[in-house]
Amino acid sequence: MTLLFYLAGAVAVISTLCVIVQTNIVHALIYLILSLLAVAVVFFSLGAPFAAVLEAIVYAGAIMVLFLFVIMMLNLGQHSRDQERSWLQARGWILPGTLAAVLLVQLLNVLLVIDHDFVPTEVGVLEVSALLFGPYVLAVELASILLLAGLVAAYHLAKK
DSSP states (O other): OHHHHHHHHHHHHHHHHHHHHOOSHHHHHHHHHHHHHHHHHHHHHTTOHHHHHHIIIIIIIIIHHHHHHHHHHHTOOHHHHHHHHHHTSGGGGHHHHHHHHHHHHHHHHHHHHOOSOOOOOOOOHHHHHHHHTTTTHHHHHHHHHHHHHHHHHHHHHHOO
16 A cells, blocks of 8 residues: 555656646646546545545546636637746746745655654544534635636636
8 A cells, every 4th residue: 555655646746747847738637637636546545535536526527627628718729838838947947946845845854753653544424524514614615715716717718
């Protein structure tokens, strides 16, 4: 199970990097779906099958299909590809690279300081729903409003 975790993590990181450097938007979307499915495998290997199923169905399924329809409705052409290639200049990577390095140093620091083993436990639907609709209900509602606003904005951008 540990090997599966590391393999899925490596696939997630590599496919996410491919999303960033890809200039064809449909190919980038396919790499993003692969990344989300790899994260679902990571959740499953950590003992959270419910989170893995939600990741696969909600993100890799529904939201990515919505992205694909929006991309098809916007009908992005060669101009957007040229603009994306101009964003891939080396000077544009300095700040994001620095921030990613800071996050990596913090992650390695946390992993080296922890002295106890993590034991994966299975989390059921009842525990997740008790947290989502208990103390985190405001965050869930704000996320749903944000998704609705994105959907309405995509509709208005695509409308002629």
